[in-house]
Amino acid sequence: MSVHAQTVIQWLEQFAPKSLAVEKDPIGLQIGTLNKKVNKVLITLDVTPAVVEEAIAKGAGLIIAHHPPVFRPLAHLRTDLPQGKVLARLLQHDIAVYAAHTNLDVAPGGLNDWLAQRLELSDVEVLAPTQHETLKKLMVFVPRDHEAQVRQALGDAGAGHIGNYSHCTFRTDGIGTFKPGEGTNPFIGSQGEIEQVEEVKIETIFPASIEKQVIQAMIKAHPYEEVAYDIYQLDQPGEARGLGRIGYLKQEISLQAFAAQVKEAFDVPFCRVVGPLDAPVKKVAVLGGDGNKYVQQALFKGADVLVTGDVYFHTAQDALMAGLKLVDPGHHAEKVMIRGLQQVLTEKAKEHKVSVDILSSEVNTDPFQMI
Structure with missing residues (x-):
């Protein structure tokens, strides 16, 4: 029962991309390596000595924290000082620490x-607002018989969202021409002969951040061996982040x-x-x-x-x-991220049918008490 640590971080960065972080925020891998497999991941607000001992006791090979334990550049790494002791303890037990800070603050659903x-x-x-999504437009040419399935695949992949509307597209009818060359296996037509096909041009928009998944969904749903499509960036801003x-x-x-x-x-x-x-x-x-x-x-x-x-x-x-x-x-109200992120990563593990324990830290890291 284990998963590669980098896989867990890929799930996290799909939810809260590093590009959302404010400038100079020290997010990302701070301690250790992601080039290993882990059975358990511990989610915490802060990395304190008590949290480190909790991770050791629970067998967590990766800690995901909201507050970066190394927020400012280190002048030295002394194990006779509190911060150095914590870092040494983490390294001794091969526990990696990854910080998701302002990118998790900004992330939709974060x-x-x-x-x-x-x-x-x-x-x-x-x-x-700190930024707006970059929007792109996709135009793809599809034989009329497969228009519905390609349009559905694009919408399901996240394209065509405008406000509270989804699966928004525009279609234009036309005639597509092509001549299959040597070594092709055309869905329509024959090698060496010019073919004319009634096609539909589907136009839709999507955030640049999901371009890869939109293209993959389009190609998977499209019947052609070679898919003809255009993508270009739009000037109008997308949703505010x-x-x-x-x-x-x-x-x-x-x-x-x-x-x-x-x-x-x-x-x-x-x-x-x-x-x-x-x-x-x-x-x-x-x-x-x-x-x-x-x-x-x-x-x-x-x-x-x-x-x-x-x-x-x-x-x-x-x-x-x-x-x-x-x-x-108080600042510690941000502890809501522990349960929130645990749920996100647990759902990702289920989606990918991966067996890994995503644990919530039970340590209270609030330094203040009320008397």
Whole structure:
């Protein structure tokens, strides 16, 4: 019961591509090697000494963490200092550590969407866009008899999504001509003879990130030995990708009631709250981790409240003067990624019929206590 460590990371990067990470974020493999097989993978928010001992005890050969254990370049690697001891322990037990940080924050269905889901927000949008998908257009020529199956395959592979619509295409009828050469095995026609076939040109769009799977699906569904198709990049931006989410509660409630809801949803011992406790809350912005830089985005998008961690004193004062309420459940609220990513990778393993244990860390890595 094992899988190659690189395979697990491929699944992860399909879900949260490294290209989504913000500039200079030290994501990816940080410790050890992926050139090995593993029986168990441990998902954690932080890599602490207790988490490392947990990985050793459970026999995990790979740790996937949200917070990179090596965030800044090391000046030295001393095993008589705390960080060096942790790294040495990992190397001694051949445990690789891979960090999925802001790419997991930005990924559709990733950390910030998990936070929004915990708060039961609806009509959710990106709070602070960092990039837009690059869109491409595909045109493929198909014999009329196989139009439906090729169009279906393209849509099933993710092409043709426009807003909440899927399988969007446009068709044009025409006549295709070709002459099969020596060594061919044509689906229609004969070698050395020019053939005319009633064909349909199917046009559709897709995000550049899924180009490979779209082409594979098209070729598999297409009857021709050589498929004629064109792909070109579009100027219009695709779906926004970015940090944080903003959406609506089911019903308007007071700030005090909402703060209690946040505390329960994120399973934290307390929340810091900024604003009148009886103020109404309906439109909610949420951003995992340190969200001090995103007060203006929340105001611009009309949020009643911003839920984020590590709020500074002066940030709180500025938000209060601007009329934006704040609820700070702490940085550790990001622990929702443990169960979220465990579910994603477990489903990937089932999809590929691979037997590997994806484990959730049971160690509480929050350094703060309430007295």
